[in-house]
Amino acid sequence: MSQRIMGVILAGGKGSRMESPQPKSLHRVLGKPMLWHIVKALKKTSVSPLTLILGEHHRQEFDDILSTSTFDDIAVCLQKESLGTAHAVGCSGYMLTGIKLPKYVSGRLLKPSSSSLSVHDSLLVCLGDTPALSVTELNRCIREHVKRRSDLSLIAMRLAHPYGYGRILLDTQNHACGIVEERHANASQKAIDLCYSGVMVVRVSSLFSWLADVSLQPDKKEYYLTDIIAIAYAQQAATYLHITAETQSFMGVNTPQQLAASEEYMRHRQRYTAHSDHDQTAKTDVFQCR
Numbered sequence: 001m002s003q004r005i006m007g008v009i010l011a012g013g014k015g016s017r018m019e020s021p022q023p024k025s026l027h028r029v030l031g032k033p034m035l036w037h038i039v040k041a042l043k044k045t046s047v048s049p050l051t052l053i054l055g056e057h058h059r060q061e062f063d064d065i066l067s068t069s070t071f072d073d074i075a076v077c078l079q080k081e082s083l084g085t086a087h088a089v090g091c092s093g094y095m096l097t098g099i100k101l102p103k104y105v106s107g108r109l110l111k112p113s114s115s116s117l118s119v120h121d122s123l124l125v126c127l128g129d130t131p132a133l134s135v136t137e138l139n140r141c142i143r144e145h146v147k148r149r150s151d152l153s154l155i156a157m158r159l160a161h162p163y164g165y166g167r168i169l170l171d172t173q174n175h176a177c178g179i180v181e182e183r184h185a186n187a188s189q190k191a192i193d194l195c196y197s198g199v200m201v202v203r204v205s206s207l208f209s210w211l212a213d214v215s216l217q218p219d220k221k222e223y224y225l226t227d228i229i230a231i232a233y234a235q236q237a238a239t240y241l242h243i244t245a246e247t248q249s250f251m252g253v254n255t256p257q258q259l260a261a262s263e264e265y266m267r268h269r270q271r272y273t274a275h276s277d278h279d280q281t282a283k284t285d286v287f288q289c290r
Contacts, residue, residue: 003120003121003122003146004048004117004121004122005046005047005048005121005122005123005124005142005145005146005201006047006048006049006050006051006092006095006117006121006122006123006124007042007045007047007048007049007050007051007123007124007126008050008051008053008089008092008123008124008125008126009025009035009038009039009042009050009051009052009053009126009127009128010053010085010088010089010125010126010127010128011023011025011035011052011053011054011062011128012053012054012055012058012079012082012088012128013025013127013128013129014055014058014082015027015129015254017254017255018254018255018256018259019256022061023055023058023061023062024128024129024253024254025038025128025129026061026062026065027253027259029131029253029259029262029263029266030263030266030267030270033065034128034129034130034131034253035052035065035128036065036070037131037132037133037266038126038128038130038131038133039070039071039074040070041133041134041135041138042124042126042133042138044135045124045135045138045139045142046139046142047124047138047142048115049073049074049075049113049114049115050073050074050075051074051075051076051077051092051095051113052071052074052075052076052077053077053078053079053088053089053091053092054076054077054078054079054110055078055079055082056078056079056080056081056107057082059078059110066111073113073114074111074113075095075109075111075112075113076109076110076111077091077092077094077095077107077108077109077110078091078107078108078109078110079091079106079107080106080107080108081106082222083104083216083221083222083223084217084220084222084223084224084225085222085223085224085225085226086102086211086214086222086223086224086225086227086228087104087105087106087222087223088225089123089125089207089211089225090102090104090105090107090208090211090223091105091107092123093105093208094107094108094109095109095112095113095117096117096118096119096204097117097118098118098119099119099204099208100208100212101208102208102211102212102214103212104216104223105211117204118204119204119205120204120205121203121204122145122201122202122203122204123201123202123204123207124138124142124199124200124201125199125200125201125202125225126198126199127198127199127252129252129253129254130197130198130199130249130250130251130252130253131253131262131266132248132249132250132251132262132265132266132269133199133249133250134244134246134249134250136246137155137242137244137246137249137250138155138199140242141153141155141199141201141240141242142201144240144242145201145240148238148240149238150201150203150238150239150240151202151203151206151232151237151238151239152200152201152202152203152206152228152229152232152237152238152239152240153200153201153202153239153240153241153242154168154176154196154197154199154200154229154239154240154241154242155197155198155199155200155242155244155250156168156176156194156195156196156197156241156242156243156244157194157195157197157243157244157245157246157247157250158193158194158195158243158247159193159195159247160193162190162192162193162195163182163190164182164252164254165182165195165196165252166179166180166181166182166195166196166226167179167180167182167185167189167190167192167194167195167196168192168194168195168196168229168241169189169192170194171233174241175233175239175241176229176233176239176241177229177230177233178229178230178233179196179226179227179229179230181224181226183219183220194243196226197244197250198250198252199250200225202228206232206237207228210228210231210232210235211223211228213231214227214228214231215227248262248265251265
């Protein structure tokens with residue numbers, strides 16, 4: 001049986017540091033909402049269908065973008081409460097068949113998809129604040145996830161300044177054994193430069209089993225998706241760590257300064273791609289004239 005992969009975009013972030021009441025994923029880069037760029041990137045991969053996870057309290061603010069043709073075929077699930085990334089991903093279960101939701105998950109399906117997945121399939125999970133996603137790197141991770149029959153695959157990156165990112169913990173065999181968030185990291189963990197990009201591919205059957213074991217973080221009153229890495233490791237699940245060199249493609253946007261930096265990078269990448277396409281067309285034209 002061939003494996004299908006559904007894309008799940010966590011777009012319920014409030015963006016409290018963006019100096020605006022607007023949901024974070026709706027802030028614009030190159031004239032379009034960050035969410036638009038993410039959807040366009042995912043549609044260039046083998047991921048299908050796509051599902052947005054939104055907060056119930058912000059749903060109406062997404063009405064305009066959801067009415068555009070780009071979002072016609074995208075399903076929408078709503079979080080009744082904002083209880084963290086594990087809770088958000090758990091809400092994707094309303095799209096799936098044969099799935100038992102964790103007890104802490106509360107939400108509803110706002111807009112269904114024309115297709116459904118089974119427990120034999122996988123989800124690609126990404127965040128709604130990473131507008132520069134690399135299609136090439138996403139495809140590489142997906143390909144290796146399927147080829148290796150992995151239960152869990154992570155896109156990681158090495159950063160000279162890793163502040164704010166979850167640090168990936170490795171065992172003596174360089175297997176990912178956990179992720180510690182910035183606020184919970186000790187001094188030695190904060191010195192780790194291997195960071196989680198916010199993108200993972202995970203088998204459906206494994207995911208919902210692990211989500212059921214995620215505990216509430218008492219300080220933020222949230223359930224962290226990254227806690228499943230330690231759970232998977234304890235169960236000796238098959239994991240794959242894809243370390244990308246395209247670090248800027250996976251940089252998250254949490255402040256106006258980071259938004260400006262992301263836009264500058266994407267503008268540069270656009271110019272480079274256009275220049276490369278022009279050169280390739282010229283070479284092709286010369287070849288065809290001979």
